Amino acid sequence: MLAAAVPARPRGDKASTVDWQANLQKEFRRSVNFSRQLLCKIRVLKHHYLSDRLPGASLTFVTHKGLFSLTSLDLHTGLSLSDAKRLTHLAKMLSFYQDLIQQLKDYEADREDSTFVPQLEDLGFNLRDLSHHVSYQISLWGLPSENNPEPTPEPPQILQSKDQWRNRQEGYIVLRHLESFLCRATQDFWILKDKIRM
Numbered sequence: 001m002l003a004a005a006v007p008a009r010p011r012g013d014k015a016s017t018v019d020w021q022a023n024l025q026k027e028f029r030r031s032v033n034f035s036r037q038l039l040c041k042i043r044v045l046k047h048h049y050l051s052d053r054l055p056g057a058s059l060t061f062v063t064h065k066g067l068f069s070l071t072s073l074d075l076h077t078g079l080s081l082s083d084a085k086r087l088t089h090l091a092k093m094l095s096f097y098q099d100l101i102q103q104l105k106d107y108e109a110d111r112e113d114s115t116f117v118p119q120l121e122d123l124g125f126n127l128r129d130l131s132h133h134v135s136y137q138i139s140l141w142g143l144p145s146e147n148n149p150e151p152t153p154e155p156p157q158i159l160q161s162k163d164q165w166r167n168r169q170e171g172y173i174v175l176r177h178l179e180s181f182l183c184r185a186t187q188d189f190w191i192l193k194d195k196i197r198m
Helices: 014-053 075-080 083-109 117-141 164-195
Strands: none
Touching: 014 117, 014 164, 083 117, 083 164
16 A cells, blocks of 8 residues: 555645645656656667677576665555655666666776766766755655655675676676666656646
């Protein structure tokens, strides 16, 4: 079951409540659209990265089970999150992926033949902008800045192997997991948008 709590409304007259609802719904609608655009970008980038960096690789062997074990939410947990925890989880995971994309960009910047640096830089900026959206939504909703006592997961240090094929696999895994996260983020923003009844 989805959390059905209606967001707390600010104290004041009916007009101010309607304005608050309109602003918050507009914010979530923007985030739905923005996360969809990011999802399209990451899918294109992931496809190009796989064909260029891992030519001929079988996807069934491109795995790294431990890399994201602390950040994955199962379906039941994801659906049962309260609105506040849904937003704070999004904020923490956006910070987590910004760090990983920065590591991947730095790694690619050291490769003379790399064509991925501009795309990764743009992706990093987009994740930062989406993170700012979420921070503003938390503030607008009046949620505590640290609603969830669990700490932000520490991004692993990746791309450290002397085996460049393994490093490329890790780069691809980051992009693949970011794609999955953005799919869920789009759904989360949609859920939150629908909670705001005009």
